Amino acid sequence: xxxxxxxxxxxxxxxxxxxxxxxxxxxxxxxxxxxxxxxxxxxxxxxxxxxxxxxxxxxxxxxxxxxxxxxxxxxxxxxxxxxxxxxxxxxxxxxxxxxxxxxxxxxxxxxxxxxxxxxxxxxxxxxxxxxxxxxxxxxxxxxxxxxxxxxxxxxxxxxxxxxxxxxxxxxxxxxxxxxxxxxxxxxxxxxxxxxxxxxxxxxxxxxxxxxxxxxxxxxxxxxxxxxxxxxxxxxxxxxxxxxxxxxxxxxxxxxxxxxxxxxxxxxxxxxxxxxxxxxxxxxxxxxxxxxxxxxxxxxxxxxxxxxxxxxxxxxxxxxxxxxxxxxxxxxxxxxxxxxxxxxxxxxxxxxxxxxxxxxxxxxxxxxxxxxxxxxxxxxxxxxxxxxxxxxxxxxxxxxxxxxxxxxxxxxxxxxxxxxxxxxxxxxxxxxxxxxxxxxxxxxxxxxxxxxxxxxxxxxxxxxxxxxxxxxxxxxxxxxxxxxxxxxxxxxxxxxxxxxxxxxxxxxxxxxxxxxxxxxxxxxxxxxxxxxxxxxxxxxxxxxxxxxxxxxxxxxxxxxxxxxxxxxxxxxxxxxxxxxxxxxxxxxxxxxxxxxxxxxxxxxxxxxxxxxxxxxx
Numbered sequence: 001x002x003x004x005x006x007x008x009x010x011x012x013x014x015x016x017x018x019x020x021x022x023x024x025x026x027x028x029x030x031x032x033x034x035x036x037x038x039x040x041x042x043x044x045x046x047x048x049x050x051x052x053x054x055x056x057x058x059x060x061x062x063x064x065x066x067x068x069x070x071x072x073x074x075x076x077x078x079x080x081x082x083x084x085x086x087x088x089x090x091x092x093x094x095x096x097x098x099x100x101x102x103x104x105x106x107x108x109x110x111x112x113x114x115x116x117x118x119x120x121x122x123x124x125x126x127x128x129x130x131x132x133x134x135x136x137x138x139x140x141x142x143x144x145x146x147x148x149x150x151x152x153x154x155x156x157x158x159x160x161x162x163x164x165x166x167x168x169x170x171x172x173x174x175x176x177x178x179x180x181x182x183x184x185x186x187x188x189x190x191x192x193x194x195x196x197x198x199x200x201x202x203x204x205x206x207x208x209x210x211x212x213x214x215x216x217x218x219x220x221x222x223x224x225x226x227x228x229x230x231x232x233x234x235x236x237x238x239x240x241x242x243x244x245x246x247x248x249x250x251x252x253x254x255x256x257x258x259x260x261x262x263x264x265x266x267x268x269x270x271x272x273x274x275x276x277x278x279x280x281x282x283x284x285x286x287x288x289x290x291x292x293x294x295x296x297x298x299x300x301x302x303x304x305x306x307x308x309x310x311x312x313x314x315x316x317x318x319x320x321x322x323x324x325x326x327x328x329x330x331x332x333x334x335x336x337x338x339x340x341x342x343x344x345x346x347x348x349x350x351x352x353x354x355x356x357x358x359x360x361x362x363x364x365x366x367x368x369x370x371x372x373x374x375x376x377x378x379x380x381x382x383x384x385x386x387x388x389x390x391x392x393x394x395x396x397x398x399x400x401x402x403x404x405x406x407x408x409x410x411x412x413x414x415x416x417x418x419x420x421x422x423x424x425x426x427x428x429x430x431x432x433x434x435x436x437x438x439x440x441x442x443x444x445x446x447x448x449x450x451x452x453x454x455x456x457x458x459x460x461x462x463x464x465x466x467x468x469x470x471x472x473x474x475x476x477x478x479x480x481x482x483x484x485x486x487x488x489x490x491x492x493x494x495x496x497x498x499x500x501x502x503x504x505x506x507x508x509x510x511x512x513x514x515x516x517x518x519x520x521x522x523x524x525x526x527x528x529x530x531x532x533x534x535x536x537x538x539x540x541x542x543x544x545x546x547x548x549x550x551x552x553x554x555x556x557x558x559x560x561x562x563x564x565x566x567x568x569x570x571x572x573x574x575x576x577x578x579x580x581x582x583x584x585x586x587x588x589x590x591x592x593x594x595x596x597x598x599x600x601x602x603x604x605x606x607x608x609x610x611x612x613x614x615x616x
Contacts, residue, residue, distance in 0.1 A: 002055055003062045004046065005352030006107075009099045010067070010153075011037045011196055011245060011252040012345035015045035016373075017053045018352045021365045023138075025052040026373035026430040028345050031554040037196050039247030042348075043110055048375055057111035063122040064355040066130035066347030067100050071154040075175060123359060125351040127153025128315075129170065131342075134350030135312035136163035137357050138368040139337040145308040147299060150315035151181035153344070160227065160302045163312060166357040166364050171305055177239030178231045180294050181317050183221055186236055186258035187287045191280055192270035196245075196252040203322055204464050206288040207509035209281030216265050217283075217290040227301015229294055235262045276463075292323045296330045309334045314350070318342035318489075319432065321513050325491040329481070340371040340431030340487040370521040371435050371487055374428025374554070379574040382556050386576065395564060399577040404527060411572050412531035414579075415443050415541065419569035420457060422546055424559045425524050429552070433488040434545035435515060436469060436525030438552050438559075440568065442504065442542040444468060449504040449542060456567040458548055465513065468494075468505035469543040471529050472516040478502070478540060479514055486522075488515035488543075505542050515543060 005016040016026040025048065030036055032044035050057065104122055108115040125133075131148035146161040146168060157179035160172045188202045222230045233239055238257040246253050263269055270280055295317065302311075311333040318324065318338050327336050339346060356362050386398065401407040411421055423439045434440075440457065442449045454462050467488050470478055482492035491513045499506045506512055519526040533539040545552045546559060548566055553559040556573055563571040563578065571578040 001061045002053065002059055003064055003352045003355055004049065004060045005064045005066070005348040005350070005355075006042060006046070006103075007066045007344055007348040007351070008041050008103060008106075009039065010344055011039045011247070012343055013039060013042040013045070014341070014345040014348040015042045015049045016349045016352050017049040017055070018356060019053060019055075021356055021362055023349075023366055023368065023373060025049040025375075026341070026349055027375070027428070028341075028430075028551075030551040031374070031428065033250055034551055034558075035250045036551055037252050038250045039245065039252040040250050041106055041110070046110070052375060057113055061121060062355050063107060063118060064125055064348075064351035065100075065103055065122065066125050066127055066344075066351040068124040068126040068154055069101050070124070071126045072156070072175070076155055079176065123351070123355050125354045126156075127347060128156045128159040128173070129168065129354055129358075130347040130350035131314040132159055132161050132163075132168055132170070132312075132350065133354040133358065134346040135314040135318075135337060135339055135342070136161075136168060137166070137353040137364060138339055138349070138366065139312050140367050140369075141310045141312065141335070141337065143308065144310040144312045144337070145302045145306040145333070146312045146314075147302050148313075148315040149180055149295060149298065149317035150343070151179055151185060152176055153347075157181060158229075158298060158315075160298070160305065162306050162308070166361065168354075168358060171302075172227075174228065177233060177236070178229060180221070180229070180291060180298075181315070182236065182238055182257060183231060183294070184287065184291055184317070184320075185254070186220075186238075186262065187217070187283065189256055190258050190262055190266065190269045191283060192272045192274060194272060196254060199316075200319065201461065201464070202284045203288060203320060204507075205276070205281060205284040206322070207285070207507055207511070208463060209278070209283070209285035211285040211289045212282040213266060213286035214289050217286050218293075219265070220262075221290065221294050223294060223297045226304070227298045229297065235259055235265070288322060291317075291320065292326065292330070295320075295323055296327070299327065299331045299333065303332045311336045313338045314342050314346065316343040321489050322491045322511075324489055325482075325511075328483075336483075336490075338487065338489050339368050340429070340433060340435070340489065342489070343432070345431065369486065371429045371431055371433070372427040372437060372522065373430040376427040377424075377556050377574070379576070382574045382576055385556050385560070392560070392564060394581075396571075396578040396580050399579070400575050401577065402575050404524060405531070407572070407575060407577070408524070408528040408531045409534075410577065411441075411528055411570070412535055414570050415441060415532055416535050418443060418446060418449075420449075420453060420567065422559055422563045422568050422571040422573075423525075423528075424546065424553070424556060424571065424573040426522075428554055431487065433467075433515070434543065434552055435486065435488060436517060436522050436543065438546040438554075439469075440544045440546050441469075441528075442466075443536075444502040444505040444540050444542040445536065445538060447503040452567075453542075453544065458544070459566075460549065465507045466505050466542050466544045467515055468502060468512045468540045469515045469517055469525070469529060471526065471533065471539040472518040474533075474539040475514075475516055479512065482514060484516045484518075485514060486516055486518060488513055490514070501538060502540050505540065
């Protein structure tokens with residue numbers, strides 16, 4: 001039995017293919033359209049899922065869509081009668097509802113099927129149950145408390161549930177217009193980060209500030225009994241003017257959701273081009289504190305309702321890795337599972353498994369313990385692409401090493417010499433993180449490496465941190481209170497005696513968003529880190545996504561293009577090693593390791609987080 005799960009006409013559209021309860025493929029449309037968080041219909045993602053599964057559209061038994069236009073209609077009507085939202089808001093929502101409602105016809109047209117056949121096989125899965133299913137049904141737990149926290153989906157922002165076996169029971173919901181995701185979005189926009197998905201920038205900025213605005217921001221949200229909450233709507237306008245998403249050309253956009261009263265509370269809002277000041281850092285730090293207080297309040301209420309010690313978490317707010325790393329400390333939950341596409345991309349996954357487990361009543365038999373569910377490119381395809389190159393071929397030397405251990409040893413040696421490596425191997429990752437197959441890698445021992453990559457390769461804000469990828473068996477040697485996390489979705493303190501060993505991946509507050517790498521789950525990446533440890537004694541690499549202000553690279557030619565237009569030194573794709581030819585490079589200072597020191601480099605002492613990078 002084949003189930004095609006879809007997230008459509010929302011941001012982060014995606015598709016997954018499930019066959020007899022086993023995940024075959026999971027891909028995001030943005031990797032093909034090359035637009036971050038692309039919205040609309042996931043046509044390419046569907047095509048690739050079917051191709052990877054070797055099935056035709058006729059062989060799809062069930063279509064599972066992570067939206068339900070009929071959900072909570074009476075609540076929507078009652079809200080409209082009481083609040084009388086603006087006409088623009090109503091028009092935008094009706095337009096989106098029309099697109100979602102027309103999905104059977106769109107699917108039929110794109111897949112050359114009869115619309116009547118699609119309607120017979122289509123399941124409308126409400127947004128939040130899809131979130132819940134995406135975590136619990138793929139977790140290692142037979143029973144658990146389950147929670148989804150996000151902006152909104154089908155009029156709901158927060159769902160609390162109990163999972164047992166192949167069933168989910170929804171216990172409580174928080175409805176529009178109250179939302180912790182909307183709280184974080186409003187302050188993110190206030191701080192001058194207007195793009196869809198910019199919340200992670202504020203999370204990265206927060207450790208630079210003192211939480212001096214906590215009392216003010218606490219006034220935005222009222223915590224209620226049993227884990228509930230309400231926003232003070234006078235600080236928001238999403239409920240009156242509307243925050244409906246537009247996606248002209250596929251690029252998602254949400255207008256300002258905070259009201260002028262927020263500026264009365266916090267001072268003038270920052271414009272995107274303004275420098276970041278101490279006040280902005282303090283507001284970011286305060287937002288993270290208030291968000292964590294509210295989120296842990298919700299989770300403690302869920303624990304009280306279920307008595308469970310295991311938690312499955314989903315929704316866009318489950319991508320707040322700083323909060324995730326504190327759940328076991330701040331709540332009674334002892335084990336936590338978050339799958340790598342916890343945001344709206346993951347609802348395609350949840351919709352498919354909601355149908356398999358909840359609707360069809362099938363037993364659970366799949367556990368997601370790695371994120372490598374996208375397409376791969378073999379040596380033949382990479383070699384063919386290299387053969388077609390013309391003038392670009394003069395810009396690098398080419399070497400091929402068939403032996404995996406030797407390939408990893410050669411790459412590890414380059415890393416120890418200060419070279420920055422593009423790493424293109426195996427199947428593409430599912431979710432927002434590059435986890436060792438579409439990664440940019442560097443030596444975490446070099447204090448200046450974070451600034452080098454941010455300003456000369458990623459061309460982004462200098463305060464943005466990088467992740468430590470650590471051998472699973474060496475986790476406790478480098479992190480305090482941490483647990484195995486192959487999805488890079490939890491932040492933990494780096495041990496004090498290791499912070500000067502791996503300064504490039506230790507954030508300003510002494511923490512790191514770790515990724516554990518197990519030999520069974522990703523043997524090539526594990527081997528590379530192991531070779532680096534053999535050479536340096538350090539079982540950790542700096543890992544960041546293979547991109548430059550774009551979605552993570554998917555095809556080899558995108559990896560090659562990113563390699564050539566930035567200051568990366570090496571591209572390792574399959575068994576091929578491409579080394580850039582350069583006479584006098586701006587990165588020559590990386591060639592010799594710096595002596596370890598307890599003080600910051602001169603550059604880091606003088607550059608504020610808000611300084612804007614410029615291309616050389």
